[in-house]
Every structure is written in structure tokens, then in C-alpha cells.
Amino acid sequence: MSRWLGAALALCVLAGGAARAEPVTLHGLTFSDELGGFEIRGVSGSGTLADPFVLVEEIFDQEPAIMVIRGMSHRFGNRIRSHHEIGFAMTKIVHNRTEQAWSLFNIELRELIDYYSPFGDGLSFGQATDAGRPFVSDRFGDLIETREPYDGLQFIDGQVRPGESASMSFVVTDTTPRWEFFLVQTRDSPLAMR
Numbered sequence: 001m002s003r004w005l006g007a008a009l010a011l012c013v014l015a016g017g018a019a020r021a022e023p024v025t026l027h028g029l030t031f032s033d034e035l036g037g038f039e040i041r042g043v044s045g046s047g048t049l050a051d052p053f054v055l056v057e058e059i060f061d062q063e064p065a066i067m068v069i070r071g072m073s074h075r076f077g078n079r080i081r082s083h084h085e086i087g088f089a090m091t092k093i094v095h096n097r098t099e100q101a102w103s104l105f106n107i108e109l110r111e112l113i114d115y116y117s118p119f120g121d122g123l124s125f126g127q128a129t130d131a132g133r134p135f136v137s138d139r140f141g142d143l144i145e146t147r148e149p150y151d152g153l154q155f156i157d158g159q160v161r162p163g164e165s166a167s168m169s170f171v172v173t174d175t176t177p178r179w180e181f182f183l184v185q186t187r188d189s190p191l192a193m194r
Contacts, residue, residue, distance in 0.1 A: 029071040029088070031055060035113075038065035038185070041095075047079040047088030049132055052169065055090065059187070060097040066113070067183040072174055082129035084122075084173035089132050091169040094160075094185075102160040102187040105140060105168065109151040110182040116150035122175035124151045132171035139166035160187075 023032035024043040031053075033040045042056040059065050078087040096102060109117045109125065117123050126132055127147055135143055140158035153170060160166045174181075 023068075023070075025071070026053065028073075028076045029053070029069060032068040032070070033057075033065075034068055035066040035182075037061040037063045038067075038094075040067075045091075047090070049080050049089050049171075052089035052091045054093065056093045056095075058095045058097045059185070062098055062100065062187075065185040067185070068180065069183060070180045072177040072179060072181065074177065076177075078173070080126070080129075080131040080171050080173070082126060082131040082171075082173055084126075084129070084175050086175075086177045087126065087131070087171060087173040089169070089171050091167055093165060093167045095165045096160045096162050098187075099162055100187075101162065102166075103156075103158070104188045105137075105155045105160070105166065106184075106186045106188075107153045107155075107168070107170070108184040108186075109172065110184055111178050113182050118150070119148055121178075123178070123181060124173055125153055126171040126173045127151070129171075129173070132169070135168070135170040137166060137168040139164075140168070 021040045023030050026043050027046055031043055038057050038059040045051050045053040047053045072086050080087040080089055109123050111117055111121050111123050137155045139160050140155035142157040144154040146152040
């Protein structure tokens with residue numbers, strides 16, 4: 001019995017200390033927390049500007065929280081009516097279950113987990129369109145958008161303390177859709193608490 005308990009605890013530590021939720025498929029897209037660092041608690045919406053996908057997440061680790069999204073195809077279509085082959089609107093509601101406050105929140109798109117997403121891959125946060133802009137957050141007052149050498153959003157000028165939540169709204173588009181891509185989420189903590 002104690003050998004089984006020790007193995008179970010080791011598996012929990014290796015898995016980031018928390019169980020993973022089952023992937024959620026909605027309107028042809030599948031959202032997964034299988035790479036760890038966070039857990040998806042709910043998904044709703046249809047991906048349009050009026051009815052964005054709303055993902056409720058709990059981040060419990062300081063490591064990157066990497067969401068896997070599958071199902072991008074011509075069949076899925078463009079739900080934000082931009083010039084891209086594929087497009088959808090997303091709002092993330094993120095609960096801070098770590099022990100550190102966040103002073104900024106980074107979101108980066110990647111087609112391949114180990115490489116930045118350059119301009120030529122077609123994946124972006126709605127590059128060259130006004131659809132869904134400006135990107136907003138209820139806890140961060142400003143945004144820095146990076147288009148090269150990678151596709152990133154950095155929500156700044158705010159703070160999310162442990163136990164608090166933040167929402168962030170943006171669009172994702174692709175001109176040459178890839179079935180699977182990644183949303184890499186990282187947070188930074190302030191040097192001193194006020």
C-alpha cells in the first residue's frame with residue numbers, strides 16, 4: 001500500500017501537482033491543458049466577436065501554462081470576418097492559484113512548441129486587421145503587441161494577486177491553418193508588493 005501511495009505522489013509531482021481536465025471540444029476546436037501548469041475549468045461561446053470562446057482557467061504553477069488547440073481547418077472557417085482563412089475571438093478568464101502576484105501576463109502563439117511563430121507561418125493575433133481590436137483586459141491597463149520575430153501579447157500596467165482573476169480578450173487568425181498549435185502563457189511577478 002505504501003509503495004502504491006509513494007508512486008501516486010511521485011506521479012502528482014511529475015504532473016505539476018494537479019490533475020488535468022479532459023480536453024474540451026466546442027464548434028470543432030479542441031482546447032487542452034495536457035502540457036501542464038494550469039487546468040481548464042470551462043469553455044463556452046462560438047468564437048465570433050459577439051460570442052467569443054470564453055475559457056476559464058486556473059494557473060497553479062509559475063512555469064509556462066501551455067494550451068494545446070486542435071482543429072484549425074478551412075472547415076472551421078473565419079468567425080471574425082477578417083481577410084484570414086481562419087479566425088476566432090477568445091476571452092480568457094484566468095484565476096491566479098499561485099503564491100505570487102502577477103504584474104504582467106504574456107500570451108504567445110506557436111505552431112511548433114519549440115519555435116517562435118514568425119510572420120511567414122500565417123498564425124497571428126489578427127495581424128493586418130482591426131477585427132476584435134483593441135485587445136483588452138479587466139486587470140491590465142495596457143498592451144504591448146509583438147509581431148516580429150514572434151507573435152505575442154503582453155498585458156501590462158496591472159496586478160493580479162493570489163486568489164484574484166483577470167480576463168483578456170483577443171483574436172487568433174491563420175492564413176495557412178495548421179491542425180494543432182499552442183498558446184504559451186507566462187506571468188511575471190512584481191519586484192515589490194505595494
